[in-house]
Amino acid sequence: MNTLHRGYSKVTNHLFLTCFSLLMLYPVIWWVGASLKKTEEMRLPTIWPEVAMWSNYSKGWNFSAEFSFGHFFANTLMMEFWNVLGGVLTSAIVAYGFARLHFKLRGFWFSILLLTMMLPGQVTIVPQYILYNNLGLVDSYIPLILPHFFGGGAFFVFLLVQFIRGIPRDLDEAAKIDGASVYGIFLRIIFPLIKPALVTVAIFTFIWSWDDFFGQVLYLSSVEKFTVGLALRMFIDQFEIQWGQLLAMSLLSITPSVIVFFLAQKHFVEGISTTGLKG
């Protein structure tokens, strides 16, 4: 191989990738600057403001007379706690059943599970709303949390099934010889071994429920229970939008997802790719 040529192409690759990364991140960089700008400065094409308006953050935080953003963050995090707990626990249980146990109609139920991934949510949303409405559960977190306790979503079950299938069966067999039941095998062998995949489930659940604006708009109506997303929407609907403050709060609203992502980014991308698309 021509090493000189290779070195040259490496440099161009790096150059191109750096430019491309910057292009992708450009809106975000602009966003950070704009969140510190005065309203008049918003129209200038500069990235960074002349004087950083930190008050955008403090004023935006308290934009609503009744509640501060702290309240909305607390609401959302409380909901997230249950969502993540439900998703992680039940998806692991269901996935173990599909991956390791032999029961009648297993193949049938698994195909149904995969089919539900393709079902548009809009088809079920009206009767679900009516159901929750009849049970008096509209304007509570139950409709948002409950689905996560039913296996956490077909995608996660599928992901974990693929992961469990990759674990050698010898471990199960050895435990069985030692007298462990299927429940014991799940608790002591499989559950600890699938922890990396469960981290993926937790992160995805966290970010997707954070962004599930449709569900939140549908089921939460009193300001007291608003999530961060709904609070931002309330902000937009004001008579005159304070863009600096709004952009500052929007930026804050994505920080939990960003922190979660960076804490566990290795698992995050691995998780998507272990779904085993081929085969």
Add this chain to the structure above:
Amino acid sequence: MRGDGIGVNKVVVSKTSLLTRLSRKKKVNSYENNLAGYVFISPWLIGFLLLTVWPVTQSFYLSFTDYPLLADPVWVGVENYTKIFTKDPLFGKSLAVTFSFVLLSVPLKLFFSLMVAMLLNKSLKGMSLYRTAIYFPSLIGGSIAVSVLWRNMFDLNGYINQVLAWFGIQGVGWITNPSTALGTLVLLNAWQFGSTMVIFLAGLKQIPQELYESASVDGAGKFRKFLNITLPMLSPVVFFNLVLGVIGSFQTFTSAFIITKGGPIHSTYMYALFLYEKAFKHYQMGYASALAWILLAIVASLTAINFLVSRYWVFYETDGGKK
């Protein structure tokens, strides 16, 4: 090993599933086995019956009723459907908008994410940094916060027009102009190509390097290798992304709801937004259910067409007699 930072795991392929198939023959479906199986899948099964099967059948029934939520549903036969198809101009409009959105954004996203995935598949130092940077917009892209950002940037006095002004181009109000509003939503959708890209990346890692090496020996150039090796080997993954991309973009809601509110003059009035307004603004639950069933029929037929056509372009490695 190319593992660096966000390494992509080796995907468990058919060998294990062959083993399970063999061992299943030996097992007897005893009572305990059945019981344990159903105990483990019961969370999903209960949820499926309660939150999928029941609502789907219920919405089918409701689609033949007039149901203002506060009063009981009244059977009206196919009236909702005839009204939708013959008297509701918004139905045709929202369908046309959604179809153009899908037709523009799905191919754009597929093409873009495949190109970037091939770029990121090289072994370079610091690749994990690039990957993170490029994935980042997808991480936050679905949130309402980004819709807020988009609304500001594409405003008449927004950032995009200021940049264009440097080049002497007089920008328009991208969001307030009916001919460009949908384009801004397509662009936002394409900006979040991360998960599609990661799936492509996983697929690219699966292609055996020997194929490329022997092609090099035969004197094939880069483009020929892409056309004759990469594309056929990757076609199942392209197909997967295509099917999910079509289904996903049919349901786009947040961006249309926050950035454009369906306007101007319904140029971004997505089907999901139409359905939402019928159900939860006008409380026409029966009418909305009919709309939902029409959506299901459309998405199902598109998926079926995708599967039928896939026979002619998706290439599966032959795997011991399996098709």
